[in-house]
Amino acid sequence: ASHLDENDMLVPCLNLGNVYFDMKEMDSAAKYYQHVEEILPTANVKKETIASAYDALSRFAEYQNDASLALQYREKHERVLYDLMLQRQEQTIYRTQQQYDYESLQNVMNKKIIKRHLVILIISVLLLVATVIVLILQYRHKQLLESEKEMKRQMDALKQDLLQTVKTSVLDQEISSRLRMILTAHEKD
Secondary structure (H helix, E strand, O other), X not given: XXXXXXXXXXXXXXXXXXXXXXXXXXXXXXXXXXXXXXXXHHOOOOHHHHHHHHHHHHHHHHHOOOHHHHHHHHHHHHHHHHHHHHHHHHHHXXXXXHHHHHHHHHHHHHHHHHHHHHHHHHHHHHHHXXXXXXXXXXXXXXXXXXXXXHXXXXXXXXXXHHHHHHHHHHHHXXXXXXXXXXXXXXXXX
């Protein structure tokens, strides 16, 4: 529970120290910066806050002409900034990788969708071709049936003509034969 209290106190102490430092009230700034120094090693706060704290402590030590302490805090400040930079770089790499993975997955899905559409298109074209072929075959079949009916009608007409001709020919022969008989009988008389 005391760490939670210290974490809650770090930012207000740092802010108050900075305000007093900027107002050149160094005794008050020293008091708040001392609290920051005590809390900072065990504080559980964002790295940005830690970097700001080390930067403020470095500036304050510099103002007090403590070059060694200022340098220590400056190095800690830079180390935290470097860690932050690495962390952000890793996050950027991770986000980039996530984006790449998402886009790769999206590309795979798009390719599958395109293949599926292509298959549907090919099947549709084949069905269309099959339908056209069936319609053509039905049309040809209808034409053949009509042609067959016409040929049958013509054949029936030819049969009728032939029967008529045969009947006429039989009658002609009969008439011829009767005329011959009559002529022959007339000649005998």
